[in-house]
Amino acid sequence: MAKINPDFAKELKEYGALDLNACYNCGTCTAVCSLSDEDNSFPRKMIRLSVLGLEDELQSSVDPWLCYYCGECSETCPQQTDPGELMMTLRRYLTAKYDWTGLASKLYTSKIWEFGAIIFLAAFILVLFIFFHGPMTTELTDDGGVKLNTFAPWKIVEIGDWIMAGLLSFFLLSNIFNMYLKIVRNDKSIKIPLKLYFTEFWALIVHFATQLQFSKCDTELTGKKYTFSTYWIIHWFLMTSYVIMLIMIMVFLGWFQTDNIYEWWHPQRLLGYYATIGLTIGIVYFFIERIRKKSEKSKHSHVTDWTFLVLLFLTTITGILVHIFRIYGMPYPTYYMYVFHLMVLFPMLMIEVPFSKWSHLAYRPFAIYFNNVVIAARKQSK
Ligand code: SF4
Numbered sequence: 188m189a190k191i192n193p194d195f196a197k198e199l200k201e202y203g204a205l206d207l208n209a210c211y212n213c214g215t216c217t218a219v220c221s222l223s224d225e226d227n228s229f230p231r232k233m234i235r236l237s238v239l240g241l242e243d244e245l246q247s248s249v250d251p252w253l254c255y256y257c258g259e260c261s262e263t264c265p266q267q268t269d270p271g272e273l274m275m276t277l278r279r280y281l282t283a284k285y286d287w288t289g290l291a292s293k294l295y296t297s298k299i300w301e302f303g304a305i306i307f308l309a310a311f312i313l314v315l316f317i318f319f320h321g322p323m324t325t326e327l328t329d330d331g332g333v334k335l336n337t338f339a340p341w342k343i344v345e346i347g348d349w350i351m352a353g354l355l356s357f358f359l360l361s362n363i364f365n366m367y368l369k370i371v372r373n374d375k376s377i378k379i380p381l382k383l384y385f386t387e388f389w390a391l392i393v394h395f396a397t398q399l400q401f402s403k404c405d406t407e408l409t410g411k412k413y414t415f416s417t418y419w420i421i422h423w424f425l426m427t428s429y430v431i432m433l434i435m436i437m438v439f440l441g442w443f444q445t446d447n448i449y450e451w452w453h454p455q456r457l458l459g460y461y462a463t464i465g466l467t468i469g470i471v472y473f474f475i476e477r478i479r480k481k482s483e484k485s486k487h488s489h490v491t492d493w494t495f496l497v498l499l500f501l502t503t504i505t506g507i508l509v510h511i512f513r514i515y516g517m518p519y520p521t522y523y524m525y526v527f528h529l530m531v532l533f534p535m536l537m538i539e540v541p542f543s544k545w546s547h548l549a550y551r552p553f554a555i556y557f558n559n560v561v562i563a564a565r566k567q568s569k
């Protein structure tokens with residue numbers, strides 16, 4: 188028998204702003220949603236499950252991850268129930284439920300935990316540098332640049348990077364495994380042939396790299412198969428910039444954190460500029476969107492939406508300043524700014540990647556992949 192949590196609506200409010208009781212179940216929201224279909228019919232079903240407090244059904248549902256928050260349903264809801272925001276709230280709730288450590292729940296529902304964790308991780312980096320930094324030489328390289336690798340040798344920073352990458356991968360992948368258990372293994376009546384995990388794998392790669400589902404968001408209005416809106420383009424630019432930066436600092440740090448000053452057209456600088464421009468445009472755009480609150484998807488901002496944007500902004504701006512101070516031969520500003528850069532970068536990655544906003548980038552393509560596997564298995568068993 189299905190378990191009912193009578194306090195569920197109250198609990199869910201901690202993850203976002205909602206008034207579920209206003210919904211009178213008309214179904215307009217589902218009818219206008221371009222991403223809803225007969226296999227995955229939402230958002231009305233999600234509202235019903237939430238009103239009834241059917242937590243197991245919600246946790247085994249993939250539907251919140253299939254919504255890309257175009258806001259179409261919220262605009263047309265006659266009761267102003269805001270189903271788009273419910274889907275966003277459910278994504279935060281599910282992120283907390285997949286996380287076996289319980290940290291995601293604490294970070295989403297408590298400002299003390301959110302800011303306490305940021306301060307703690309930033310202080311950890313500061314203490315490491317106070318005790319273990321290299322000589323703060325004012326001697327410059329032959330190109331007139333700062334000898335950053337004397338102050339913070341990349342080989343030592345890289346060891347820290349690998350430890351961090353190991354922790355991030357462990358937490359994120361174990362949470363994704365939890366998601367898999369809830370979505371795929373929950374229904375014991377479906378037998379999943381092993382082959383399907385391979386034949387459907389393309390979905391994971393394609394949806395991670397292109398966010399194809401997002402481009403289908405407004406197709407109900409435009410009548411096109413895909414709609415690459417400004418929002419989609421900027422979101423994709425931001426996402427690829429973020430991933431490029433992550434790969435450069437985690438995998439190619441020796442190539443990226445160099446004392447050499449290359450020509451502007453060198454691939455190291457071009458990739459750095461691509462990532463910096465993408466991050467800057469994305470951050471400014473989303474800041475303005477959230478402040479103006481004009482579109483449905485920007486009307487409600489959870490505190491974690493702001494902390495993600497602020498941390499990303501500080502990481503980007505301090506990264507730009509380190510680059511400028513280094514190539515223009517300013518040793519002390521380079522060293523201090525480098526420490527500050529890592530003090531924001533470290534909490535941003537440790538909090539956002541496995542437990543908060545960034546994890547959505549991984550959960551969405553995995554959800555689509557798991558969903559395709561289940562649908563294909565159902566079709567085969569008919
Ligand atoms: S959320 Fe609004 S549009 Fe959707 S079923 Fe409820 S009242 Fe109707």
Ligand code: SF4
Pocket residue numbers: 216219220221222223229230253254255256257258259260261270271274404
């Ligand atoms: S926000 Fe858009 S994609 Fe999400 S449920 Fe509403 S109409 Fe569908």
